Amino acid sequence: MTDEEFREKYGRDPVKPGQHTKVKVYWDRIIIALVLIILLIFGIVKGIMAIAGAIKGSDDSSSEVTDAAVSVSDDGSSDDSDTQPQQAQSYQFIVCLDPGHGGEDGGATDKSGKRWEKDDTFNMCSKIKEYLEAKGVTVVLTRDDDRLLSLEEICIAANDSKADLFVSIHRNSADEKFKGVEIWVNNHEPQADTLLASNLLTALDRVGINENRNVNYGFIGEPQSNYQVNRQTHMPSCLVELGFITNDKDNELLDKNFDAYAEAMADSLIQTAKELGIVNEDGSRLHEGQYLSSKPQWNRETNTYMTENGEVVFADAIDPNAEDKNLKRTDVEQPQQTTQQTNNDGTVG
Numbered sequence: 001m002t003d004e005e006f007r008e009k010y011g012r013d014p015v016k017p018g019q020h021t022k023v024k025v026y027w028d029r030i031i032i033a034l035v036l037i038i039l040l041i042f043g044i045v046k047g048i049m050a051i052a053g054a055i056k057g058s059d060d061s062s063s064e065v066t067d068a069a070v071s072v073s074d075d076g077s078s079d080d081s082d083t084q085p086q087q088a089q090s091y092q093f094i095v096c097l098d099p100g101h102g103g104e105d106g107g108a109t110d111k112s113g114k115r116w117e118k119d120d121t122f123n124m125c126s127k128i129k130e131y132l133e134a135k136g137v138t139v140v141l142t143r144d145d146d147r148l149l150s151l152e153e154i155c156i157a158a159n160d161s162k163a164d165l166f167v168s169i170h171r172n173s174a175d176e177k178f179k180g181v182e183i184w185v186n187n188h189e190p191q192a193d194t195l196l197a198s199n200l201l202t203a204l205d206r207v208g209i210n211e212n213r214n215v216n217y218g219f220i221g222e223p224q225s226n227y228q229v230n231r232q233t234h235m236p237s238c239l240v241e242l243g244f245i246t247n248d249k250d251n252e253l254l255d256k257n258f259d260a261y262a263e264a265m266a267d268s269l270i271q272t273a274k275e276l277g278i279v280n281e282d283g284s285r286l287h288e289g290q291y292l293s294s295k296p297q298w299n300r301e302t303n304t305y306m307t308e309n310g311e312v313v314f315a316d317a318i319d320p321n322a323e324d325k326n327l328k329r330t331d332v333e334q335p336q337q338t339t340q341q342t343n344n345d346g347t348v349g
């Protein structure tokens with residue numbers, strides 16, 4: 001086949017032996033492509049490094065947040081909150097606060113007759129509630145306005161609220177010369193109740209009180225008896241006599257230290273909940289169900305009390321006219337069980 005015939009048949013020149021199709025190499029284009037690839041790789045590497053750096057940075061800052069939160073919880077203060085992120089702590093327990101008296105029962109009054117116990121107790125409980133709620137504690141007030149509840153109603157409300165701690169606030173009343181703060185606990189001297197009371201008294205004393213009149217057991221002038229709120233409540237409880245309303249200096253101190261007293265009591269309630277193992281240091285709940293005192297537990301239906309070793313006892317009779325040799329009380333929280341049976345072995349519910 002001639003070249004002519006080949007061209008006619010195949011439409012192109014025949015390839016001769018030793019003759020190869022010439023491939024043109026565009027070196028300029030290859031160089032440009034290589035430069036682009038190098039630039040691209042360089043860009044990708046830079047990008048990855050930048051992203052890695054950003055991730056590491058955020059790790060560092062998040063660990064700073066954690067450290068800050070720990071340091072806040074460690075000392076319980078938030079002094080460094082201006083510079084550090086804040087993490088509100090929530091304490092998972094319930095406090096029942098009982099403002100003594102109310103309504104037609106004003107409680108004790110000062111010399112002028114203008115200052116009433118029921119107002120001091122209500123204002124103080126409201127203030128403690130504020131401080132506690134700011135720290136995430138659930139607070140139940142036995143009364144949130146000016147009304148009178150029976151002592152039994154108060155105890156039932158406290159028990160039904162499933163509160164872990166109970167504090168009744170009162171003001172003392174006597175001759176002008178008597179002064180200072182005292183706290184009352186059930187005469188079975190239950191450990192948790194005693195801890196609650198002594199923590200509160202220590203905290204108040206630290207702020208400054210006219211006289212520390214100690215933690216006392218039973219009922220004033222009647223060690224065999226108990227204040228009803230310390231007898232019929234299920235949880236650790238105490239009754240705080242927050243100074244004598246009949247003493248000018250006590251009133252002055254209460255007014256001057258009002259917020260400080262409330263804050264000190266709120267803090268000591270949190271401290272007590274931690275020490276009793278109701279909550280963890282971080283505020284999370286440890287104790288399952290309502291925290292109960294080791295004092296004899298009141299049975300509302302039978303109106304009896306069961307001691308820790310399962311013995312059922314009756315509340316002792318109390319002479320409502322009993323008076324301390326020194327103090328003449330005008331408080332009305334006289335136990336109401338005067339018609340109840342005296343327990344043979346002298347134990348009190």
Ligand SMILES: [Zn+2]
Pocket residue numbers: 100101107108117170171331332333
């Ligand atoms: Zn009172």
